[in-house]
Amino acid sequence: MNNRFISVLSGLFFAALSFNISQAHAQSDNFSVQQLAQVEQIKLQALESDLAWRLVESLTTEVGPRMPGTPGDKAAVAWAVAKFKAMGFDKVWTEPATFPKWLRYSESAAIVSPAPQALHITALGNSISTPKAGIQAQVIEFQSLAELENAPDNAAKGKIVFINYRMNRNRDGNGYGPAVQARRDGAVVAAQKGAVGYVMRSVSTANHRFAHTGGSHYKAGVTKIVTTAISNADADQLHRLIALDKPVIINIKVQAKSMGEGTSYNVIAEFTGSEYPEQHVLIGGHLDSWDLGTGALDDGAGVAITMAAAKLAVSKGKPKRSIRVVLFAAEEFGLWGAKAYVKANKASLANIVAAAESDFGAGKIWAFDANVHDSVLPLVSDIAAMMKSLDVEYLAKNSARGGPDLIPFRPFNIPVFRLSQDGSDYFDYHHTADDTLDKIDPEKLRQNVAVYAVFAYMAANAKTRLIGK
Amino acid sequence: MNNRFISVLSGLFFAALSFNISQAHAQSDNFSVQQLAQVEQIKLQALESDLAWRLVESLTTEVGPRMPGTPGDKAAVAWAVAKFKAMGFDKVWTEPATFPKWLRYSESAAIVSPAPQALHITALGNSISTPKAGIQAQVIEFQSLAELENAPDNAAKGKIVFINYRMNRNRDGNGYGPAVQARRDGAVVAAQKGAVGYVMRSVSTANHRFAHTGGSHYKAGVTKIVTTAISNADADQLHRLIALDKPVIINIKVQAKSMGEGTSYNVIAEFTGSEYPEQHVLIGGHLDSWDLGTGALDDGAGVAITMAAAKLAVSKGKPKRSIRVVLFAAEEFGLWGAKAYVKANKASLANIVAAAESDFGAGKIWAFDANVHDSVLPLVSDIAAMMKSLDVEYLAKNSARGGPDLIPFRPFNIPVFRLSQDGSDYFDYHHTADDTLDKIDPEKLRQNVAVYAVFAYMAANAKTRLIGK
Known part of the structure; x- marks a missing residue:
């Protein structure tokens, strides 16, 4: 019914459109x-x-x-x-553009304890690989990048940092800016606090179980740790398990590689x-x-x-x-x-x-x-x-x-x-x-x-x- | 706006409810x-x-x-x-129930040519494994299980059969019955027509890229072939590529195993x-x-x-x-x-x-x-x-x-x-x-x-x- 409702509205909209066009000179x-x-x-x-x-x-x-x-x-x-x-x-032509090439080979994650189950995860662009057997550690949750930044040194020592910030939905996408900082910088700040891995709630408004990838970066002088995002449903799940106050151990497996300089092309055409x-x-x-x-x-x-x-x-x-x-x-x-x-x-x-x-x-x-x-x-x-x-x-x-x-x-x-x-x-x-x-x-x-x-x-x-x- | 609309309706509904309750003796x-x-x-x-x-x-x-x-x-x-x-x-008690145990280890698939890309796939319950390197073959599309049944013997010889039947959405789920036959019996009929693998459009009304698993079976005397389902988006994609009239080759990798008889328990409780x-x-x-x-x-x-x-x-x-x-x-x-x-x-x-x-x-x-x-x-x-x-x-x-x-x-x-x-x-x-x-x-x-x-x-x-x- 819902879809029908939208479709009726949209029909009316386009009918109105054709009418207006003939009037507007x-x-x-x-x-x-x-x-x-x-x-x-x-x-x-x-x-x-x-x-x-x-x-x-x-x-x-x-x-x-x-x-x-x-x-x-x-x-x-x-x-x-x-x-x-x-x-x-x-005219049709191309112009070269170089970039730091990165490839994703495989990615998976699971809650190891207390309730073993798969997590839907994706590596963020530029992430390093984990060892083949994965990084396995207790998860420590923060509600935002700011909360992590304000945590004491070594607050995350030996742990996997989980940032649980949820972006808001808006017509103009204004939730993206505040959320995306944790994607770009999260792994750097987590490593500075002693973390061995980084996972964030995806920069996402979705009600479906997809992890969202996106660009991230490391910082010279800061240990590189694996940097990943999980779907909203998985972030909810992790949050609920952590709230039960037992240690939550997860395993993250990522195989990915930075490959030096790559080349692609802007494709340009003109009338x-x-x-x-x-x-x-x-x-x-x-x-x-x-x-x-x-x-x-x-x-x-x-x-x-x-x-x-x-x-x-x-x-x-x-x-x-x-x-x-x-x-x-x-x-x-x-x-x-x-x-x-x-x-x-x-x-x-x-x-x-x-x-x-x-x-x-x-x-x-x-x-x-x-x-x-x-x-x-x-x-x-x-x-x-x-x-x-x-x-x-x-x-x-x-x-x-x-x-x-x-x-x-x-x-x-x-x-x-x-x-x-x-x-x-x-x-x-x-x-x-x-x-x-x-x-x-x-x-x-x-x-x-x-x-x-x-x-x-x-x-x-x-x-x-x-x-x- | 849409969600808000639903929420308002739902609010009204529950308000009306509380009102009626006090009236109905x-x-x-x-x-x-x-x-x-x-x-x-x-x-x-x-x-x-x-x-x-x-x-x-x-x-x-x-x-x-x-x-x-x-x-x-x-x-x-x-x-x-x-x-x-x-x-x-x-009273609380359990009663044993045995069943044919089956485990899924891994599953993946890809279009190999003409446009290499991943397919979101899942093995249907009871499926056999493929070889580690997968089953790779040209896809042949049918619009329904009936169309496959009516095809000549060997119509699918050496190919992977793809049934592209889409279930309809209904309040009472009446689309499930017609769609689920291809899940239960598809691999048997495909094998009878000479196929080396079976993939179907999921029994699904979803607009999201999830494959739907579910029970399937083999038939004594008919070769067992891998039996799988892909998401609606992937089925659309496969259909479009096949419509371009070039051979479409896919690879399906499934690791799964039937393990003999398993035991679980009905859990029963009574006031x-x-x-x-x-x-x-x-x-x-x-x-x-x-x-x-x-x-x-x-x-x-x-x-x-x-x-x-x-x-x-x-x-x-x-x-x-x-x-x-x-x-x-x-x-x-x-x-x-x-x-x-x-x-x-x-x-x-x-x-x-x-x-x-x-x-x-x-x-x-x-x-x-x-x-x-x-x-x-x-x-x-x-x-x-x-x-x-x-x-x-x-x-x-x-x-x-x-x-x-x-x-x-x-x-x-x-x-x-x-x-x-x-x-x-x-x-x-x-x-x-x-x-x-x-x-x-x-x-x-x-x-x-x-x-x-x-x-x-x-x-x-x-x-x-x-x-x-």
């Missing part, structure tokens, strides 16, 4: 009436197009998992090049502009994924949305400015593709008129905002006006930060846009085996494509050039 | 006014009691998985005996009746579980609901007839505990005045029905009347069949009752690693206890003795 200094009519046509086309679905279906099925440095990653690069070419982009070809709108996602799932939401969706949006944005003819899609490499290991892109393209970053990355799943886009020079805010308002009928709210804070791969761009003050997806359930799937194609709603995916296509078309074709702060 | 030939008042008090007590929650929390945490013949199974028997005693039952001690109401669930999860819904819930209900049913004083709780052994391997119970207690089965098993999770009980001699239907109506305020509908078909463990009782025409839980999401979790405590809603669990307590009290204390057809 705004006036603007930046666009001709004909251009605005084209925007409306592109919207409708996008809302009926299954192009993005076919792309993400193909990527997640025919390539599947694509962790940086694996054969899947290589296959993904070849896939992207071939797809861009088949889609008729004017070249007719008037200002060097100026370009930059949209994209990241092509790599973690190894556990097939990277549908993270970030097959972003790849597919932006590829499809670029294609739709030029469906009425060549844009005035170029529209560039960048599929970043090795994001999951630390934005290595984005860093390489910025380094390799430093000279031309000033030509970016608008940048937006889609890397937050495939939920409906509910908000839009920019981070641009005040003088071009009227153009941002024009774009926002055309998104209203897609049920996208203009936040008008002018402080958008873009997706993770745009972080390395920040020093260059390029005009950044945020097309905010509803991420309420994003952290149910993020970095798990459960991040698979069936988690994408085709209708919401089309709305994403429509929003990105409107954005790309308008930023590329406006009379005014967007500039940064 | 029916007249009856079978019960005194004082008895009916006690029923109302027991209802209210049950709706406020966390006894069942504490039981299922303890069983799933301190024992965890308890597959027949494993140390967990042994621990569960000890747990049940100790709990029954601590709860003050008048002894004051007037007709030999007559008894029989309620229960099964104590064993599959090994993948902690058996919270299947069937920790049934164990806890019936233990707690018996306790609450005697909270106003000794019942006229005995109330017996039977926690059956080795249900998952083929109702072995129930069969042993019927055999060992043949002489006293005629003393059962009412039997009901809870083995369908912990969803709200929405319907009630009996299977009794027509002459005692007025008493059934009396019981049904007292359940109305618990939002339980009386179906009045008089053809209830009871839970799985009551199947071996059928030849003896005992009075059987069905207290029907809403099982809409039961097959999301059934026989998976995801069957864990967090899947039980404490409020719904209490409603279950209230319904079972009302049933047990009324069947035990009625003037009329219930009799079978």
